[in-house]
Amino acid sequence: MALTDIRPTVRRRIVRLSTYAIFVALVVVVVLVANWPTIGRYFFNWSVAKTLWPTILRAAVNTIWYTLAAFVVGLVLAVVFALLKMSSGPFKWFAVGYIELFRGLPALLTILIMAFGLPMAFRGFRFPGGSVGGGLVALVIVTSAYTAEIIRAGIVAVPTGQREAARSLGMGSLRTTITIILPQALRIVIPPLTNEFVTLLKDTSLLYIVGLTLFQKELTTFGKDGLSTYASPTPLIAVAVMYLIITIPLTYLVSRLEKSMAVKK
Secondary structure, eight states, rough: OOOSSSOOOHHHHHHHHHHHHHHHHHHHHHHHHHHHHHHHHSSHHHHHHHHHHHHHHHHHHHHHHHHHHHHHHHHHHHHHHHHHSSSSSSHHHHHHHHHHHHHHSOOOHHHHIIIIIIIHHSTTTOTTHHHHHHHHHHHHHHHHHHHHHHHHHHHHOOOOOHHHHHHHTTHHHHHIIIIHHHHHHHHTTTHHHHHHHHHHHHGGGGGGOOOTTTTTOOOHOOOOOHHHHHHHSSHHHHHHHHHHHHHHHHHHHHHHHHHHHHHOO
């Protein structure tokens, strides 16, 4: 009997079980072939790991602080640019140009331009915090460009009846947008905004390019420097674990929010 003659539910079960079997077989092969003493000595060196934790916690705090600062300021700018893009005239085209430009450029290139390009182009110009400040400004700009489209989609998703009801009560356009439309739009886009926050948290790793001092290091810079210092991949494993500790609860929160929004709809 051919596979196509089997009922769809049974066929899907067979395919799923076959996939699981192949995956388990690959894991068994890796476990049997891998040189575990060498892997343990280089990748999971406990003596190295013990010396890392006090400093890696500081790097994790720096990562979270960079993410929060860039996200909060970027969100404020995103609301402004989303509203400008939905307006008319030169302000609309300015917003469109800003959003498309910084969504089209790689984040790393934007960081290089802000941290090094602008100070070279304008002698005497310097961001607060030097190159680190320039890097944070770049993350704010990139975040605002991507988040502006999320906010705009949320505003469009708000039923037009909400605006009409507010107008019938005598509320002006600006007041209606700020007090009625934006709160509902932000509630709608909470899941994609949380996803953007997780992406930004990982993008802070690009700040390594600006040259961070000991007390400015974020997680990836810490792991890269630890790799050179200890000649061991253990710092990279420790950094990966710390990223997972931060991001897994956030991604779980996103999935719960998406399910909650789907139920409300």
